[in-house]
Amino acid sequence: MPEIAAAAADVEALYRARTPGSARLYAEALKVLPGGVTHSNRYWAPYPLHIDHASGSRLTDVDGNEYIDYGVANGTMFIGHANAKVTDAVSAVLRRGSHFGMSHELIGKLAAKVVEMVPSAEQVRFTNSGTEAVAHSLRIARGYTGRSKIARFEGTFHGVIDSLHIGFRSPFNRSDCSGIPPGAYADTLVCPYNDLERTAAILRRHGGELAGVILEPISGVIAAEQAFLRGLRSICDELGAVLIYDEIVTGFRMARGGAQELAGVLPDLTLLGKVLGGGFPVGAVAGRRGVMDVLDPKRPPETRVEIFGTYSGNVAAMAAGLAVLAQLDDGQPQRHAARLGARLAVGMRDIFARHGEQAVVNQIGCLVQVYFGLDKAPRDHREEARSNTARRRLYHMALITQGVFCKPGSEGRVSAAHTDADIDETLNCLEYVIARGMHRA
Ligand SMILES: Cc1ncc(COP(=O)(O)O)c(C=O)c1O
Numbered sequence: 001m002p003e004i005a006a007a008a009a010d011v012e013a014l015y016r017a018r019t020p021g022s023a024r025l026y027a028e029a030l031k032v033l034p035g036g037v038t039h040s041n042r043y044w045a046p047y048p049l050h051i052d053h054a055s056g057s058r059l060t061d062v063d064g065n066e067y068i069d070y071g072v073a074n075g076t077m078f079i080g081h082a083n084a085k086v087t088d089a090v091s092a093v094l095r096r097g098s099h100f101g102m103s104h105e106l107i108g109k110l111a112a113k114v115v116e117m118v119p120s121a122e123q124v125r126f127t128n129s130g131t132e133a134v135a136h137s138l139r140i141a142r143g144y145t146g147r148s149k150i151a152r153f154e155g156t157f158h159g160v161i162d163s164l165h166i167g168f169r170s171p172f173n174r175s176d177c178s179g180i181p182p183g184a185y186a187d188t189l190v191c192p193y194n195d196l197e198r199t200a201a202i203l204r205r206h207g208g209e210l211a212g213v214i215l216e217p218i219s220g221v222i223a224a225e226q227a228f229l230r231g232l233r234s235i236c237d238e239l240g241a242v243l244i245y246d247e248i249v250t251g252f253r254m255a256r257g258g259a260q261e262l263a264g265v266l267p268d269l270t271l272l273g274k275v276l277g278g279g280f281p282v283g284a285v286a287g288r289r290g291v292m293d294v295l296d297p298k299r300p301p302e303t304r305v306e307i308f309g310t311y312s313g314n315v316a317a318m319a320a321g322l323a324v325l326a327q328l329d330d331g332q333p334q335r336h337a338a339r340l341g342a343r344l345a346v347g348m349r350d351i352f353a354r355h356g357e358q359a360v361v362n363q364i365g366c367l368v369q370v371y372f373g374l375d376k377a378p379r380d381h382r383e384e385a386r387s388n389t390a391r392r393r394l395y396h397m398a399l400i401t402q403g404v405f406c407k408p409g410s411e412g413r414v415s416a417a418h419t420d421a422d423i424d425e426t427l428n429c430l431e432y433v434i435a436r437g438m439h440r441a
Pocket of ligand 1: 074129130131132134157158159160216246247248249273274283
């Protein structure tokens with residue numbers, strides 16, 4: 001298919017011509033960073049952009065190119081880059097010290113705000129990242145139940161925990177990451193997303209050993225159906241297992257109380273990160289008092305779950321979290337972003353239809369994703385995996401050359417800082433790319 005190679009070569013040539021500064025910095029980075037990056041998913045061919053600064057909904061790279069940003073820094077910057085209230089709060093508090101490694105007022109204040117906003121949260125333990133929150137939740141579930149097995153779902157992502165690093169990419173039955181001993185998966189059950197019957201059979205087969213069930217209530221841009229969540233809730237109750245929602249992406253973003261507020265089905269534990277820190281490293285496990293109680297250091301060792309973390313409760317992260325949640329408390333920014341997400345999706349569908357492009361656009365609130373080659377919205381990641389992901393990557397690269405950034409292959413995340421004018425400009429760029437067939441891989 002020579003036209004494919006030509007389209008890809010044209011886009012790459014354009015990308016290279018616009019970004020010589022990123023190319024130079026990448027060449028330098030290659031000397032000292034494996035693969036030139038410090039995050040396995042921050043590389044894309046031919047080299048990643050290097051960013052100079054960011055503000056609101058916009059990124060500017062080292063060559064002075066400006067982008068409307070739909071990556072929003074791994075999903076963290078829901079209230080916009082360089083948000084003045086976050087920056088001011090952090091700057092003010094840093095004058096008193098950056099980290100005490102001891103209790104201080106902001107930890108309790110932020111926990112109280114999380115409890116107020118997240119429907120199922122009664123107690124909170126802070127971490128420095130989403131991955132740590134996931135790891136801790138597994139230990140809490142195991143400590144609470146005295147059991148070992150954890151059920152996860154095909155295609156969902158939960159950070160870099162060894163035991164969960166299986167089943168999240170097609171063909172969903174193995175790990176595609178070396179360095180993890182096979183024994184790490186001994187207590188992991190991989191279940192089909194949105195398929196209650198098959199999931200229930202797996203969970204019941206291991207009922208007496210099941211400590212917890214972990215899932216993203218919205219995974220990528222695929223939502224767990226309400227009946228599925230209700231079914232999981234009742235099976236966990238029946239088996240005495242802990243239901244864990246990984247809301248590291250969806251927390252505070254989909255609504256004031258996250259995806260659980262929209263679904264109306266509550267977990268025992270909720271994992272938070274990303275939006276909460278407003279760009280500062282923070283994560284949290286929030287949950288029912290009865291379960292979270294296992295963390296109480298005053299319990300006897302045989303019933304106590306221990307979790308440490310030098311930087312947990314870091315002053316800057318706590319101050320940032322408070323400034324973020326104060327701005328998200330009335331749910332208005334979330335509604336604004338969701339309205340723009342809907343506008344973007346409608347515009348995308350119109351452009352694809354007018355140009356005869358077979359593509360499905362999923363949109364849930366502010367999250368938007370395109371699946372080339374599908375004729376109906378995927379209900380799970382197996383269906384998603386049938387879409388033309390190479391075309392999606394090229395489409396994102398082509399958009400980057402026109403000033404719209406979405407990490408190649410990833411979903412778009414509209415933030416509260418985006419405007420109607422951003423959506424108009426994005427759709428104009430998209431029209432340009434699709435009309436010229438720049439995405440045709
Ligand atoms: C759903 C989900 N869970 C967990 C994580 C891990 O969070 P972190 O990268 O902060 O460790 C991520 C990160 O992208 C995520 O998307």
